[in-house]
Amino acid sequence: MNERRAEAAPAAPSLPKRRALVISTTAIGTALLLVMVWLLLVPMPERLDTERAFRAARDCAPGTTATDCLHSVPAVIERTREKGGKTPSHWMYVKTAEGDRPALYFKGDQRSTFEGLAGKRIHVTYWEGSVRYIDWADARWYTAADPRGAYRPFLAWGLALGSAGLGLILIGLWWARGYATTRLRYPWQQGIAVVGTGILGLAGGLLPWLVHGWRAALLAYGVAGAVVAAGCAFAAAVLHRVNARKTTDTVDIEPVIPADETILAGIVRGDVPYGGVLGGGYLMADAEGLSIIPDPNYRNHPKLIPATLEPLRVRPPYRTDPEGLDLGDVCLVLECRDGDTPVYVAATRESMPLVLGALTAARQLAQK
Structure with a gap:
């Protein structure tokens, strides 16, 4: 041994x-x-420059048409529209005193403040050709075109x-x-x-x-x-x-003989008849031994692992393990021998006691 x-x-x-x-x-x-x-060096500085320019902007002088100042215009809300979902969208359609009809989009949840606003008189403020915020009822609402924090x-x-x-x-x-x-x-x-x-x-x-x-x-x-x-x-x-x-990476696990038929996620690899294409996917453990099944809902004609399979030790997965012997970083590997042929069984840490118990039960039944 x-x-x-x-x-x-x-x-x-x-x-x-x-x-x-x-x-x-x-x-x-x-x-x-x-x-x-x-x-961090191209688009972010551009947004920071825009934000600084917006914060430094002052109200436009009467009669001027410059775009780099804050141009406030009276307007009337014609209608609002809200669209639900993970990111609700809130739209406000207004008509300004200058005859423009901009569609204003607001970020965030504005559902309560949008109710019953049709017909209300507000002021919209333009900067660089876009409406940046509106003023109504001593409150200021910034639109999605607000450059602050962009x-x-x-x-x-x-x-x-x-x-x-x-x-x-x-x-x-x-x-x-x-x-x-x-x-x-x-x-x-x-x-x-x-x-x-x-x-x-x-x-x-x-x-x-x-x-x-x-x-x-x-x-x-x-x-x-x-x-x-x-x-x-x-x-x-x-x-x-x-x-x-540590002197060894062997994991000590006590075998637990399954009381009932249990389906486990598991993979079997080795140069043995039961370690080929069907040697991966799911294992069925019971008090008579361990079997391989291709699907947890398909248990007809399971491929029984013979009692000649001798468990040696449980350890973490190695890079030298056979290809396909992988259930992720939560699995353990059971090294076995079937005669002189090495065989490897991968299962989760929670399932490994039942795997060992089923193999132990099969060997005990074969020795009777």
Whole structure:
């Protein structure tokens, strides 16, 4: 038994370098960083310049027709229109004293304030050829053409995409330099990079909407980046120390013989008759053994896994596992032997006790 265990877990496996993964993650990450730079240096400054010009604008002198000043005109609301959905749209159709009939669109939920407005007299204010706001009943409503804060979408998308690009580059660099340090398919180093840059990207996407001003948003993003970096460094140190103490990556799981017939998500791979095309998808575990079925609703003629299959150990997924042996990062792999042939069974951590129990039950029945 000990010899077979040693054969099932070679000390120095041949690890694929995943050059395609390194190239693709680095290239996509670099592209995302370039998009961030473009968003923050091209369209965002243009919106900031427009906002500064709008805030500095003054009322037009009587009789002037300039567009860079605030031109207020009396108007009458002819009708309003509202369209529901995830992002409700609210339209106001007015007729100005100058004979224009602009259609004004308002962002946000204006449903209550739009009721019964037809026929009301208001003032509309133009700037640079567009109505920027209206005044009525001592209240000011800004239209969707309001240039204030128009930089926020570009800053939010830039910071979010830049964070994602940084995460991809870090993953690519780790695979280029650290792939030989572990044979795990889902190494913790990669997980830290994904979680850390994911949190940073979420902060970058939200902060421009939560703080006032782009400088404050960038400052808050920098603080968030420092906190995330410190948290990732601490998590990396703890995980490195924990893993350095481990002498094996074997996961101890007690077999549980199924009391009833249970359908589990599972994959079987190996150079055996039951490890081929149908060796993936779903497993059926019961007190008589483990079977392979192609569909959870189709249980006729299950392919029974023979009692000659001997479980050896449970471990995390490896990059050296057979192709197709993957249920995601939540699965475990059961190394087995059928004679001298290695066989691998992938199942979720919650299902693995039943898989072991069903195989144990089958071997016990065969020995009677």
